[in-house]
Amino acid sequence: MPIVIQPYRAEHEAAVQEFNLRLKAAGADPDLVFFRSAQPRWLPHVEGSDLYQEFFVALDDGVVRGGYALKQQNFSFADGSVRRIAYYHHPLSEGIVNKSYAVVGSLLLKHAMNRSPLLHCLGMGGYDRPLPKMLVRLGWAHCLVPFYFSIVRPYRFLREMQALRSSVGRRLLMDFAALSGTGWAAARAQRTWRRFRAPAIKPFTAEKIEEFSGWVDPLWQQNTSVYAMTAVRDSAALRTLYAASDHHFTRLRIRRNGNDIGWAVVGERRKDEKYGAMRVGSIVDCWASPEDALPVVRAAADVLEQSGYDLIVSNQSHYQWGRALEQCGFLQANSNFIFAASKSLAALLQPFEKNQSLLHLTRADGDGLPRNF
Amino acid sequence: MTPTIFEQVQGIASDLFGIPAGQITRESSTESIEAWDSTQHLNLVLALEETFSIQFSPEEMEQMRSIGSTVKLVENKLQNSPR
Numbered sequence: 001m002p003i004v005i006q007p008y009r010a011e012h013e014a015a016v017q018e019f020n021l022r023l024k025a026a027g028a029d030p031d032l033v034f035f036r037s038a039q040p041r042w043l044p045h046v047e048g049s050d051l052y053q054e055f056f057v058a059l060d061d062g063v064v065r066g067g068y069a070l071k072q073q074n075f076s077f078a079d080g081s082v083r084r085i086a087y088y089h090h091p092l093s094e095g096i097v098n099k100s101y102a103v104v105g106s107l108l109l110k111h112a113m114n115r116s117p118l119l120h121c122l123g124m125g126g127y128d129r130p131l132p133k134m135l136v137r138l139g140w141a142h143c144l145v146p147f148y149f150s151i152v153r154p155y156r157f158l159r160e161m162q163a164l165r166s167s168v169g170r171r172l173l174m175d176f177a178a179l180s181g182t183g184w185a186a187a188r189a190q191r192t193w194r195r196f197r198a199p200a201i202k203p204f205t206a207e208k209i210e211e212f213s214g215w216v217d218p219l220w221q222q223n224t225s226v227y228a229m230t231a232v233r234d235s236a237a238l239r240t241l242y243a244a245s246d247h248h249f250t251r252l253r254i255r256r257n258g259n260d261i262g263w264a265v266v267g268e269r270r271k272d273e274k275y276g277a278m279r280v281g282s283i284v285d286c287w288a289s290p291e292d293a294l295p296v297v298r299a300a301a302d303v304l305e306q307s308g309y310d311l312i313v314s315n316q317s318h319y320q321w322g323r324a325l326e327q328c329g330f331l332q333a334n335s336n337f338i339f340a341a342s343k344s345l346a347a348l349l350q351p352f353e354k355n356q357s358l359l360h361l362t363r364a365d366g367d368g369l370p371r372n373f
Numbered sequence: 374m375t376p377t378i379f380e381q382v383q384g385i386a387s388d389l390f391g392i393p394a395g396q397i398t399r400e401s402s403t404e405s406i407e408a409w410d411s412t413q414h415l416n417l418v419l420a421l422e423e424t425f426s427i428q429f430s431p432e433e434m435e436q437m438r439s440i441g442s443t444v445k446l447v448e449n450k451l452q453n454s455p456r
Contacts, residue, residue, distance in 0.1 A: 103414060137416070139416075
């Protein structure tokens with residue numbers, strides 16, 4: 001029987017469970033689990049909504065051999081057009097444990113490309129992973145979305161940052177820097193110097209709000225054309241992505257002289273062993289004219305600092321948002337957050353080399369939401 | 374002279390798999406061509422779609438186990454496609 005790819009329905013749930021068990025039994029990474037429920041818990045398809053998820057499964061005579069998910073979302077382009085773009089995620093194939101199904105990964109991607117030619121992937125964990133390797137070989141346009149971090153509590157950072165404490169020598173050096181106070185002094189000096197060199201910020205106010213509403217729409221309309229591509233961030237989209245009932249996020253409204261200039265969403269990153277026991281805050285999402293990125297980033301970072309986080313992180317693709325982060329004392333580190341665009345999507349972003357730094361992509365895009373920011 | 378569908382498929386496969394066109398026969402398959410892995414399989418399908426202005430489903434893509442079966446599928450698609 002040929003493999004057929006179908007929308008994931010409730011009647012497939014038992015077969016998906018068996019698929020997950022087979023992967024686990026064959027020693028696959030415990031994180032590689034396909035969705036137990038056919039109905040997406042986050043962003044289910046609601047009549048009339050442009051922002052939703054859909055799941056598909058690859059069936060071999062009723063046996064599930066793989067699956068993938070698409071997040072359908074409207075994106076705005078610099079020419080003013082708005083197009084439906086799909087985010088391809090969670091592809092999983094039995095081919096990772098059984099070579100007989102090696103082709104399933106390609107079949108899943110082909111199905112997604114047929115369904116949504118304007119396709120992108122974002123995140124993926126680095127170029128050494130199978131999916132980005134495949135996308136590169138397929139000739140997709142791709143780039144890294146820069147990663148930024150700011151050390152709020154140097155002692156905690158030096159003692160807990162497991163990703164850097166990778167050898168005895170490094171651990172000794174980091175412990176010395178932590179205990180002697182030299183780490184604290186160096187971090188403070190670096191931050192102070194960067195903030196000193198930053199342009200003066202005109203006074204602004206930041207207000208925590210419960211929910212996004214109509215005031216964000218003029219901001220959205222005024223600034224869409226300055227970005228080569230950005231997910232639609234109007235009030236309807238923001239209320240869906242950051243529902244008032246979701247208390248993992250803090251929503252900020254930033255104003256100057258009583259006029260709205262931008263907004264930001266911040267939150268606590270979920271525990272990750274590379275950060276040890278540190279509390280890590282994330283600037284999840286943000287919006288403003290690039291000229292107003294600095295006060296928005298400053299407001300977001302200040303709120304996270306005051307909330308007691310040890311480290312603040314953010315991914316930003318647009319160069320002016322990256323510059324604003326650096327002006328607030330953030331440092332740039334190696335990123336594993338990859339943006340890859342299908343050939344049809346890349347055609348809308350030409351010249352890609354130039355436009356990649358004009359995209360507005362944040363941790364709220366790709367695999368960042370609902371909890372991986 | 375217009376190249377046959379086999380010759381065009383042969384040329385695409387030669388470019389993709391990095392082997393001389395003369396060595397690619399109808400019997401050449403995923404088993405006999407080492408470079409014909411799952412990613413190159415998708416690349417082959419995409420190149421055929423572009424060349425012949427047709428579209429394959431994942432089910433059809435799975436049937437392309439050899440150059441001969443691939444040529445047959447392309448021929449069927451072209452015969453059945455509206456002119």
